[in-house]
Amino acid sequence: MGPARVSRPAGMPPGGERRSPPQDESPLQVIGQLAGGIAHDFNNILGVIINYARFAQGAIPPGSPAAADIEEIRRAAERGVGLVRQLMILARREGGSTVVFDLNELITGLDGFLRSTIGEHIAVERRLDPGLWPLAEDPARIEQVLINLAVNARDAMPGGGALTFETGNAELGAAETAAYPGAEPGRFVRLLVSDTGVGMDGEVAARAFEPMFTTKAAGQGTGLGLATVYTIVTQAGGLVDLSSQPGRGTSIEIHLPASRNAPAASTRPTRAAPAGRGEAVLIAEDDEAVRRVAERILETAGYRISSCPGGVEALELLDDPANGFDLLLADVVMPGMRGDDLA
Ligand SMILES: Nc1ncnc2c1ncn2[C@@H]1O[C@H](COP(=O)(O)OP(=O)(O)OP(=O)(O)O)[C@@H](O)[C@H]1O
Ligand SMILES: [Mg+2]
Structure with a gap:
């Protein structure tokens, strides 16, 4: 029996009838x-x-x-x-900010996460095309894709194995994108995430992208990982394909539209936590527990803290020149007055 191949969440059931993608459920x-x-x-x-x-x-x-x-x-x-x-x-509520970036850099930057989450028993391999076209996307969303796939691969290889990230450029024509709603022919960045794990039989593969479909024990899996991957990739105008075989491992192939712009200097600047030198900070936050946490963190970091539960109180404190605040830290949604109006 050949590997199961699935290119849409619920896929094409054997009857050839098409079911709607998961975000419509x-x-x-x-x-x-x-x-x-x-x-x-x-x-x-x-x-x-x-x-x-x-x-x-x-x-x-x-x-x-x-x-x-x-x-x-x-x-x-x-x-x-x-x-x-x-x-x-x-739920498509995540706004996110679009940045032109290099997917290879995002994969390399995941190193620390992989070492702590994936474990020593799994060898991580990278075959990254150095001439890779950039992406114009929210890097946090693409990182979520990488993380979800890596965690699935880990779970599929309890006895160890290899997790491989491969990248490359691909031009797709109308014939290749026709089956994918929302994808236009053109230049794509191709990402292949494969593992040597337990694999999936045809039945599991056909349902793997369905939201809340999981074969994992309660508390181990929610069944949202691949549904999230599918949502992120298709909302970006990309394509997802799954290929798997029991005992032989799984490959997830993703194509994301390439950007013609040059990537920003670096996707993730490495910054040390800034230390305060007694600067006066006013915290306006209606949730008392959150406010206390913020006070404690900033006090420990060397700032002088005043705090209040809302915008109206903050205005009073700000109006008094004796306070001389250097910085206002305000929650956006507060009763009475929004933080952005306050600022
Ligand atoms: N790499 C893989 N190898 C084998 N089976 C997989 C792999 N990835 C996904 N699956 C199968 O697809 C199912 C759905 O995966 P998905 O990531 O959506 O949810 P989950 O991993 O079960 O839970 P969650 O990701 O929410 O923690 C899994 O329960 C598993 O049966
Ligand atoms: Mg998962």
Whole structure:
């Protein structure tokens, strides 16, 4: 039996009838709308958990059993942040900023993440075309694609194996893009992410891009990884193909429209956290727990902090010249007055 090949989420069922792509499925839209409504609060809560976990980690000896427990708390909260981000992408709420960048650089920049998340038992190989055309996209979204594929590959290779990233340029004609809604013929950047893992049978492969389809145990997988990949790539005017065979591994091939512009100098500048020298900062934030976290971080970094719960209070403090603030840090959505109006 040859490998299963799937180029659309629900693919073509054997009858030849076409099913609609995942973002049109109404349960997903409902989830997206719900998530959109609570994402801001939810991210605040997770941010508070992550930051207090960090404070606690800094206050106890690294080797102690509590340090490991706190690390688990932090990781779980970070998984929550990742989940909200995926839901936002699926709900198309993520704005994102478009930058001209080099995909190779993004892949190379993932090194630290791969080492910590993928594990030593998996060899990571890169075959990156040095003359690669640039992309004009939100790098954070493309990074999400790389991460989701890498994590899937890891899960498919519990006993170890090889994860390969390959890039190259490709010109696709009308015949090649015809089957992909939203893709126009032209110049594409090709990305191939392959693993030597357990692979998928035809049934799993046909459903792999479906939102909330997972073969993983509860708590191990949400089934949003490939749905998010599909959404990001098709919204970018690209193509996704999956090829897999049980016991032989999986390859995900992605084509993203190339940009004719030259990439910006560097996608990710490496900056050291700036240290304050007693500058006066006013924090306006209605969520008390978030406000306290911000105060603590900035105080530790060497700033003088005043804070208040809203824009109206902030204006009063700003009006008093005795305060002499150097910087205002304001939440955008607050009762009474928006942070951007305040600024
Ligand atoms: N590289 C792979 N090798 C084998 N099976 C895969 C691979 N990638 C995806 N799958 C299969 O497709 C299913 C859906 O993948 P998807 O990434 O969408 O969700 P998940 O990994 O189960 O959960 P999540 O990504 O939300 O944590 C997986 O549960 C798995 O059965
Ligand atoms: Mg996944």
